[in-house]
Amino acid sequence: MTDPARRPWSRTVTAQDAALALAVTVPDVFFYATPLAPEVNGRDQLLLTAFALPEVVALTFRRRWPTAVFAVVWAAAVGAALLSLDSDFGFTPFFGLLIALYSVARLGARPVALTALVLTGLPVALGIWDPIATGAVRPDRQTALVISGIAFYLPITAVAWGAGRWIRSAAVAAERDRRELALARRAVRNERVQIARELHDIVANAVAVIVMRADTARSTAPTDPGRLAATLGDIEELGRNAMAELRRMLRLLRTADVPVADGAGRRGLADLGLLLDDARRAGILIDLEVHGHPARLDDSVDLTAYRLVQEAVTNIIKHSGPGSHAAVRIRWSEVLALEVVDDGAGRRPEAPRELSTGHGLLGLAERIALFGGELTASPYLSGFRVTATLPLSPPPATAG
Template structure:
């Protein structure tokens, strides 16, 4: 339903267009009456002035309809211009209008297809030719040839230029419309793909994780005879519930194409203790060191810092394995410096390739680059080091560690 404000805005737009058309009609009529006519010439009778004013008023009224009825407008203006030139040749008065005809020609050529625009161009030369003949007949004598050449040099180029400009404007407008349609189609397809991915994630991943959580909960309850086993199942259950919460958030983002990718996610540096506790349960001896005084950071920066530590620590469990010693260093300075270093002394799992997607560190580089920084991920002695510099405010980071060779993530 259209709101009152919407109706008011539409009415203002229509009023503005009408005023523009009225102003354009006046701009065309004044030179026609005073330069191509004899309205203020003393020898002109009041009857002749009345005829010229009536024809000009009819032409102006027709031009007000040019946006909605371009062909009708051109026809009406053409009849008026042709009639005025014929009456001028018959010495009823001296009035040879042309600017209104050019405006009507532009409108019909810009809004209509070529099969209409070409005949309009040909028809436009009829009253213009009569205007040339009337002018030549009026001057006559030995000046006939110069006057003829001068009039042809005026009317022919300006008429062709108006027609060509109209056709060019039409082509540009249609190209812009096609581009808008293509952009809209691409957005529609992207939205459909996001919804499809969300549906697939729900049908495949969500159901599997839900079953995993329920089975782990059942096993934990029934595993009284082995407390260690019950603790392991409790850990699996907690991880499953956390994964389901993450998955629900991701599904909401996928199904809402206009929502920014990080909106609504609350992970930040305050969640590192729980994250590192999960890593320790996997057999990695990882510690957290903080240096300097914590400063204010944007939520998006905190989210990026959390994801950096999460990806680096997860890589340690996948590639270095249990028994590895690692440290997470957070340094508060002009920038937030984050380092995750391991000694590579663990026992790597046998299925490293199956555990890696190959896109983790690439995604981190893209995240850090959004803030003007670079990610460093490279071997560090027998182990590996991941580091980045992030801004402590909305200002861009001015420096970061050099980028090294990364292992699969």
């Protein structure tokens, strides 16, 4: 179905082509024939109209059906030339054929354009031969007529065909450049999304935990100086780890030929112990449950699984706070199933708004969808639950 927004443009182009058809056919009639000469009878005028009218109608639709238009115009030109050889009709049109040849060279495939170029030679030859066959030229002038005819028809035919092919090549190259630019922009956009995810996972989560630990240190400092020292040590370690990952990320960004996902923090489920220890030091009572036989994961899937647990645990620290009970459950089967659930029973009923970027779960959903997995995050009893399923290896398109 035609796009309604394009219909006015289509009507304008058709009107332009109709005007061009008239502008070409009228010179064809008056240059290659003498419709108003006294010796031209009514029959010849009707024949002239019968050959000129199809040319006008066909050229009006030259952009829509270039090959069919060339066939109609070519047939009219050949028919008129053959009739002129057998009678005193005298009409060998060519200008309309030039426009049809240009159109099929511009819009048609190369084999079709080459065929049209070869076929154009027939009406050209008939047009050159017509004055010789009808005796309009003396024998001693026939050779000069053939040479002058070739010198006239050959260049303008070659120019019309060559211009069509050149413009087609330029249009194809421009379209290819537009596609490549669109692909480059899409690649840059995807890379920026990956960078945003990694920065969130590396910086935002670490900073959120550091702020929580600092808040705990401030509240316990007057009553428990020993715990204050341990808390400050945890904060220092969290900061060092975040800086190490950030340095690795920055080195990666300076390596233009390596995708972000290929080296942005080689973390995996094997590193969950350190992550959960940080949560426990923040006052979260958290357990790890593993069911089934662990399978070897692709690095990208392993990192995605780790980031999911990291984001869910960080949200527990921010939104539930110390005293919450939580569990991380990993189930191995045909797919990897992950669940992080808490009871919301901590001593922090409302997390500071500035600690949330609003992109954590969104980034997780994008990561998991990239591998064909599913993510669910919703309130659960008095707490919150995050579940996800991941294939044990990424699909080929993602791996590529």
